[in-house]
Amino acid sequence: MQVGLISLLDGLVYGMLLFMLASGLTLILSMMGVLNFAHASIYMLGAYFAYQIDQWVGFWPALVIAPVLCGAIGAAIEVWGLRRVHHNGHIAELLFTFGLVFIIGRGVQMTWGMLPMPYRVPASLDFPLFTLYGENFPAYRGFMLLVSAGMLLATWLLLKKTRIGLIIQASLTHPGMVSALGHDVPLVFTTVFAGGSFLAGLAGVIAGNYLTTESAMADAMGPIVFVVVIFGGLGSLAGCFIASILMGMVQTFSVVIDYSFADVVKPLGVTIASNDLLGEILTIPVSRIGPLVPYALLILILVLRPRGLMGTRET
Amino acid sequence: MSDVTQVPEARVLPAPRSAASTIRYWPWFAALLISAVLPWLFYDWQHARHAGFVVSVLSQTGMMIIFALSFNMLMGQAGLLSFCHSVLFGLAGYSTVHFLNAAGAGELPVPMELVPLLAGLAGLGFAIVFGYVATKQRSTAFAMITLGIVQLVTTAATMFHHFFGGEGGIQTDRMIGRSLFGLEYAHSIEVYYLIVAWMMIAAIGMYFHTNTPLGRMANACRDNHERAQFVGYDPRMVRFVQFALSGFYAGIAGGLFAITYEIVTFDAVAAPLAANALLMAYIGGATTFFGPVLGAILITLMQSGVSLMSNSWLVYVGVLFIAMVTFAPAGLTGIVLEHAPIARAGLLRRLVLPYARGLLPGLIVLLGFVGMVELLSFLTIGQAQGKRFVLFGSTIDVHGVMPWLISLVFLVGGGVWLRREAIAFKRVWDGLTDIARQGDAPMGESG
Numbered sequence: 001m002q003v004g005l006i007s008l009l010d011g012l013v014y015g016m017l018l019f020m021l022a023s024g025l026t027l028i029l030s031m032m033g034v035l036n037f038a039h040a041s042i043y044m045l046g047a048y049f050a051y052q053i054d055q056w057v058g059f060w061p062a063l064v065i066a067p068v069l070c071g072a073i074g075a076a077i078e079v080w081g082l083r084r085v086h087h088n089g090h091i092a093e094l095l096f097t098f099g100l101v102f103i104i105g106r107g108v109q110m111t112w113g114m115l116p117m118p119y120r121v122p123a124s125l126d127f128p129l130f131t132l133y134g135e136n137f138p139a140y141r142g143f144m145l146l147v148s149a150g151m152l153l154a155t156w157l158l159l160k161k162t163r164i165g166l167i168i169q170a171s172l173t174h175p176g177m178v179s180a181l182g183h184d185v186p187l188v189f190t191t192v193f194a195g196g197s198f199l200a201g202l203a204g205v206i207a208g209n210y211l212t213t214e215s216a217m218a219d220a221m222g223p224i225v226f227v228v229v230i231f232g233g234l235g236s237l238a239g240c241f242i243a244s245i246l247m248g249m250v251q252t253f254s255v256v257i258d259y260s261f262a263d264v265v266k267p268l269g270v271t272i273a274s275n276d277l278l279g280e281i282l283t284i285p286v287s288r289i290g291p292l293v294p295y296a297l298l299i300l301i302l303v304l305r306p307r308g309l310m311g312t313r314e315t
Numbered sequence: 316m317s318d319v320t321q322v323p324e325a326r327v328l329p330a331p332r333s334a335a336s337t338i339r340y341w342p343w344f345a346a347l348l349i350s351a352v353l354p355w356l357f358y359d360w361q362h363a364r365h366a367g368f369v370v371s372v373l374s375q376t377g378m379m380i381i382f383a384l385s386f387n388m389l390m391g392q393a394g395l396l397s398f399c400h401s402v403l404f405g406l407a408g409y410s411t412v413h414f415l416n417a418a419g420a421g422e423l424p425v426p427m428e429l430v431p432l433l434a435g436l437a438g439l440g441f442a443i444v445f446g447y448v449a450t451k452q453r454s455t456a457f458a459m460i461t462l463g464i465v466q467l468v469t470t471a472a473t474m475f476h477h478f479f480g481g482e483g484g485i486q487t488d489r490m491i492g493r494s495l496f497g498l499e500y501a502h503s504i505e506v507y508y509l510i511v512a513w514m515m516i517a518a519i520g521m522y523f524h525t526n527t528p529l530g531r532m533a534n535a536c537r538d539n540h541e542r543a544q545f546v547g548y549d550p551r552m553v554r555f556v557q558f559a560l561s562g563f564y565a566g567i568a569g570g571l572f573a574i575t576y577e578i579v580t581f582d583a584v585a586a587p588l589a590a591n592a593l594l595m596a597y598i599g600g601a602t603t604f605f606g607p608v609l610g611a612i613l614i615t616l617m618q619s620g621v622s623l624m625s626n627s628w629l630v631y632v633g634v635l636f637i638a639m640v641t642f643a644p645a646g647l648t649g650i651v652l653e654h655a656p657i658a659r660a661g662l663l664r665r666l667v668l669p670y671a672r673g674l675l676p677g678l679i680v681l682l683g684f685v686g687m688v689e690l691l692s693f694l695t696i697g698q699a700q701g702k703r704f705v706l707f708g709s710t711i712d713v714h715g716v717m718p719w720l721i722s723l724v725f726l727v728g729g730g731v732w733l734r735r736e737a738i739a740f741k742r743v744w745d746g747l748t749d750i751a752r753q754g755d756a757p758m759g760e761s762g
Binding site: 029095096112113227234276288289296303306 | 396451452454458459462463464466467470471474475476477479590597627629630632633634636637640641644688691692694695
């Protein structure tokens with residue numbers, strides 16, 4: 001039980017983190033049709049920027065400056081990069097961001113080196129928030145939860161309750177009409193791209209010291225975020241949210257479950273030997289194949305429901 | 316959101332329709348001749364042996380040509396951007412290792428020459444399984460599903476010890492002692508000729524595939540899948556069959572990989588290999604049949620050359636890629652083909668001077684850029700590896716101001732100069748295309 005509660009909170013923290021990344025990605029994808037491969041790279045940049053600013057002036061300024069920098073980079077990518085290749089079609093835009101992944105990934109290694117950065121939790125947040133069944137819940141995780149929930153609320157309010165949000169939502173489905181009504185749709189695109197990059201950068205700032213700030217962090221996060229986006233369904237923020245929390249839970253719980261499929265059917269009198277590939281798959285404990293579970297879930301949902309959890313359209 | 320994976324104005328050139336004349340097929344004979352002769356140009360006559368490195372690079376190029384061509388069956392021909400092409404390649408490779416082990420133990424009576432065919436069939440089988448899931452969707456969703464598949468299989472390959480051998484991969488011995496021509500396959504040169512043979516077979520197969528009704532329908536579904544549906548075809552079925560067939564050819568490449576290296580690890584299924592296929596097809600030119608061949612040769616050569624010399628290989632790839640996407644979306648073959656109208660009008664000679672004028676500033680920009688990247692790289696990565704930056708025999712102090720300043724001046728100054736030349740070049744180019752177009756126009760139009 002105690003494992004369950006702490007894992008639940010950890011899963012929630014991780015899920016919210018995923019959502020901060022995935023929400024930007026899904027907005028960019030459904031609005032501009034650009035599958036932004038560099039999204040996780042910007043998340044990584046956020047963490048490295050935060051480390052650097054943390055070294056110079058401290059964590060709290062970094063919390064603001066690093067995401068803003070990431071947002072500016074996002075805007076620059078949109079204005080000087082994507083817009084130039086836009087007339088070559090969506091594949092060109094996708095491939096453009098694909099090239100950026102190489103450059104940012106190697107550029108980060110060239111600037112900060114190959115080793116993980118000693119980016120640490122600020123001292124003012126480095127204490128146990130409460131103790132549950134003898135296990136500590138660090139205050140920093142509570143802070144992460146707070147920041148991501150606050151960001152989620154702000155984004156939701158912005159999209160649903162303001163005029164800007166209204167225009168963004170309209171541009172999502174009817175860019176031509178919005179443009180005809182006199183709104184600057186390219187500017188809306190830039191705003192969304194910058195906003196998504198801002199969120200990704202913020203996620204990097206708060207996750208960089210919770211996980212590890214290293215050059216492999218983009219490659220570790222990227223595929224999971226893609227899984228979340230397609231699992232939730234294209235063009236649906238609500239589906240994206242559910243998928244994020246679900247994936248967060250799956251990732252944390254699969255680490256602590258020590259049973260395999262064979263253990264589940266054992267009471268039924270079925271024994272499975274692990275002397276071939278199928279047997280191995282069925283007898284391996286879930287805790288050892290944790291990283292596999294999200295992808296298996298993705299394939300499963302695509303077979304059962306091709307448009308994803310709450311997707312509004314086919315592609 | 317419109318068709319994400321649509322290559323603009325993509326036209327995979329159809330095979331010539333007229334009767335088979337030797338002249339039309341000269342590129343094939345030339346390719347065969349060149350690939351047969353190439354290893355002998357580097358033959359070490361003094362020691363009577365082949366240059367091992369050259370043969371290994373050539374073998375790698377051969378299998379990558381098959382791989383890139385099969386990838387382009389999806390991207391160029393069907394407009395499907397697949398990131399799980401490495402899965403088909405790698406799983407066929409794993410299967411081939413098991414085939415070879417079985418053959419070595421005498422359980423599988425297959426001659427070596429037909430093992431790649433078995434590998435192709437394995438690739439076909441895996442492509443049917445994964446294609447069933449992936450081809451339910453098209454464009455972006457398809458690309459994302461294939462991303463999921465590649466991650467799934469890569470993680471599985473590192474985890475399971477049966478079939479995949481876990482992190483260490485599985486090994487085999489290609490000397491199974493069974494051959495149609497009595498060959499041992501003890502030397503890499505024998506394997507190279509096996510690769511050449513299968514490369515030709517696979518390339519010819521894929522070339523004629525572009526001409527079949529299915530190949531044409533793949534083009535149709537790429538360009539306008541709704542209209543293809545109205546005509547009475549099921550786009551999903553077209554995608555599925557096209558995916559399965561490209562899996563067959565990717566499987567041949569994977570089988571040749573396993574035969575060459577005698578070991579297959581999870582790297583063979585992982586996403587970087589699929590990204591490589593994408594780079595090859597795109598940089599070579601996805602809109603023509605032979606583009607990926609050019610790309611495969613170029614990328615493999617660069618990988619074997621530049622990546623050994625520089626830590627920053629991936630930065631150069633990234634920049635090259637972005638430059639291609641921005642300025643030449645039709646790839647290198649696309650650039651060449653754009654000269655065709657001007658060449659037809661006989662005006663190609665007038666482009667020589669503008670090109671020559673752009674050459675020097677281009678080189679300067681390149682030098683400045685490479686200088687900056689290498690200096691930065693040696694400051695961090697190189698230092699960690701204990702390397703020193705040696706250029707023209709003298710060590711360069713990466714902490715000094717001078718090298719940085721020189722690189723910066725080269726980069727910025729060359730950039731400004733190149734921009735001026737580019738504008739001048741564009742003026743000449745536009746003028747020439749205008750003349751060429753007027754020459755092409757029907758006679759009666761002006762009157």
